[in-house]
Each structure stands twice: as structure tokens, then as C-alpha cells.
Amino acid sequence: MDKHIPQNAIYEILSGLKGTIGLFIELLDTGEKFEINPDLVFPSASVIKIPMLALLLKDIREGKADWNAPRTVAANNRVGGTGILAYLDQSYAPSLKTLAFLMITLSDNTATNEIMDLIGIERFNEFWKAQGYEHISLGRKMLDFEAIKQGRNNYMCAGEAGRLLSRIARGECGHPDDCETILDFMAHQQCINKLPSLLPAIPSWASAEERAHLKPGTVLVANKTGDLTGIQHDVGVFTLPDGRRYVIAMFTGGLESDRCGIEAIARVSRAVYDAMK
Numbered sequence: 110m111d112k113h114i115p116q117n118a119i120y121e122i123l124s125g126l127k128g129t130i131g132l133f134i135e136l137l138d139t140g141e142k143f144e145i146n147p148d149l150v151f152p153s154a155s156v157i158k159i160p161m162l163a164l165l166l167k168d169i170r171e172g173k174a175d176w177n178a179p180r181t182v183a184a185n186n187r188v189g190g191t192g193i194l195a196y197l198d199q200s201y202a203p204s205l206k207t208l209a210f211l212m213i214t215l216s217d218n219t220a221t222n223e224i225m226d227l228i229g230i231e232r233f234n235e236f237w238k239a240q241g242y243e244h245i246s247l248g249r250k251m252l253d254f255e256a257i258k259q260g261r262n263n264y265m266c267a268g269e270a271g272r273l274l275s276r277i278a279r280g281e282c283g284h285p286d287d288c289e290t291i292l293d294f295m296a297h298q299q300c301i302n303k304l305p306s307l308l309p310a311i312p313s314w315a316s317a318e319e320r321a322h323l324k325p326g327t328v329l330v331a332n333k334t335g336d337l338t339g340i341q342h343d344v345g346v347f348t349l350p351d352g353r354r355y356v357i358a359m360f361t362g363g364l365e366s367d368r369c370g371i372e373a374i375a376r377v378s379r380a381v382y383d384a385m386k
Contacts, residue, residue, distance in 0.1 A: 133271030147268025154335030192217025295331035341370035
């Protein structure tokens, strides 16, 4: 039996959510898509860390930076919020690989600021615009609320986030091995209160063998969240035991309740999984 995106169920889930919504869903084996406001631009929060990693990996592959060399974290990049680096001994010099891993799995803001220095904000924006992504843009470092007051922020939309993930899942965003690195980091995600939360997702600590041979009734989720007050996002690539994959990118803003936004993302994810399993 053909599997289809459960559009009616999704509309029902979202009908009571007070806020704005951007949604992109794609079944990668059939190409079926479902979108709601895919070009509506939101402050990206931490979802912007995915295209940052993609550009960093391109630089590593081209020899512009050393993946494994230790790097001293600049004092001005140490900020709070999510992550752990800001609270560790300042003499600790992690590799770029470690910084990138922490940026994705713990959404580490200090690691993100270090990587932003390396790739460059203007260069990041020029690169992604040249790739055809009009709404992926950096305007500030993590937790720079003064920049936000001045009108500089980071932005994305659900449609472009979803299409980027589709390219990554197909191994078409840069080198295929780099796409696998992105998905591997995302599959070790520690922030799992949205897209994976209602699913029989295999844990982030599962072995490579368990990831490669999923048990029936499970799903491998590679996701990246983003959140600020009134803003709740999550985007991910889902792999089923038979090898089928699908992508969900859901952005929400202007929320009356952050909890309601989190729950809506989780319920949409569950509705799609139930239709696909």
C-alpha cells in the first residue's frame, strides 16, 4: 500500500495552535511534498547551525582548516544558553570536530560562535545565496541580543530548511561523506523534546550497528532544534527500518505558549510517522 503524508491530520493538529507556522514535509522515496507557508521567514534560532556545519565541512575538505587541530576558544565567544563549553576550564582547546559536534548535539553557543569566526558571516551569506537559498542568513552571533535590538538577526524558512535536509539526506549537499557526517552528528542529538519525543526513536547512544540495522518498529531520527521565547523549531531526517526516509522541517513563531508549539511539532511528527510506518 502506498504511504502518503497525512495532510488532514496535520491540519487538525495545527488548527488550534496560536501562532505562525512554516512546514515542509517530503517523502524522499516518492518525492511527495506537503507545505504550509514554506517561504515564511522566521528568526532561525539554532537551526542555522546546520548550514554552518555544511560550509565548515566544505572548508575542511578544501584544506582551509584542520578538522583535528586543537583550537583556543576566544574569550568573547564564551556565552551562556545551551551547551557546555562556556562552563569548562578556559584552557581546554577542543578540535574543530569537537566544536562542530557540540554545536549540533548540544546546540553549544560558544562552539557556534567559534565556528562563525572561522567561516565568516558575510561569506556564509554569500555562499548560501549563491546556492539558491534566499532566506538562509546570518546577522549576529549566538546570544547577541544587542544585535537583535539593532535589527540584525539570523533567519531561515521551513521550505529552504527542508530542501537543504533533502539534499543532505541524498548526499547531494557537498561531498557525500560530509552529508553523512552532518546526519551522524544530528542523529546524536541530545535535544529531543520535539520531533522525536513521541516516536519509538532509537537513542542517541545507539551503536553504529544498531543505526545501520534498525529493528522493526523503530525509527532513526537525525534532528536539530531551535528555540527562543515564542519561537519553537525542529527539523529532521527520519529513517525507517526498510530504508525509506522522510524529512520534516517545522518552524513556529509568535506563540502564545512555547509548550503548545513544542507539543504541536511532536504531534505532527507522530502523525507523519504513523502514516509512514
